[in-house]
Amino acid sequence: MNTIVGIGVAAKxxxxxxxxxxxxxxxxxxxxxxxxxGHRRYDLSKLIPEQYHLFGGERRTIAYARVSSHDQKNDLERQKQTLELYCARQGWTFDVVCDFGSGMNYHKEGLKRLLNDIMSGHIGRLVITHRDRLLRWGAELVFAICEAKSVEVVILNQGEDTNFEEDVAQDVLEIITVFSARLYGSRSHKTHKMLDGVKKAVESSQC
Incomplete structure (x- = not known):
């Protein structure tokens, strides 16, 4: 990234x-x-280093962990430990970003922070345990953005996530919740009856 600019760009x-x-x-x-x-040139990495994060030319490594609900806190801790151990063994300086929420929810705070940092050029490496930990659908788009921003993506486990079935059940429940609320209203008897039936079906399928 070229940070040596003319006076007009520096002023802006x-x-x-x-x-x-x-x-x-x-x-x-x-x-x-x-x-x-005789033209003036300014080094933005020195004028606003907090924006460019060019300490020694290195960008940050971010490890991202996610679970669908607060009931899965134990799994979140396992993800964090796995990511921390791996990054430490590589000798990387890193931060861990954690999220609670469906793999189909694009508005999670951690995910938004992650995407903002990628787009700003602050991140040089993204580490996740499974590709589905990032997003259920749409992960390929994030990976394409990473490629465009020269961000290395490290996926520790290429196989199926051990929580795949549980997470899909949570995702399906979220879809039904949204659509039933739109059809009948979030407080209607039909909505609550439908959700109770779905929850029972999900619980029985996991037994």
Missing amino acids: ALGVSVTTLRRWEAAGKLTPVRTTS
């Missing part, structure tokens, strides 16, 4: 006017580099 990145940058230079607050033709 800092949220000030070109005149302000020239005034700061005259006051000795910052000193741009001059090209052979």
Whole structure:
């Protein structure tokens, strides 16, 4: 990523006017580099390092863990331990982002944070235990974004997730909840009756 820019781009990145940058230079607050033709050049990685996160040229490693519900806290802890142990063995400096929510929910706070950091160029590596931990459907789109942003994706287990059936059941329950609420209203007797029936079917299938 090229962070050496002209005065117009630097002013926009800092949220000030070109005149302000020239005034700061005259006051000795910052000193741009001059090209052979005399044009000013500014290094954004030094002016706003919190945005570019270019410490030593390295971007962060993020390990992402997710479970569908708070009832699966034990599995979330297992995921975190697996990710932490793997990243530590590689000698990587890393953060772990955890989410509770369906694999079909695109509005989870951890997932939004992860995508924002990928798009901002702050992440150099994404580590997950299974591909379905990211999203049930749509993971390929996230992987394509990672490729475009030169983010390495590490999937520790390529096989089927051990919680696949339980998670799918939770996803199906979420779909029925949304559509029944739209059809009958979230507080209607029909909605509650339908959800009770689905929950019993899910519980019996898992026995």
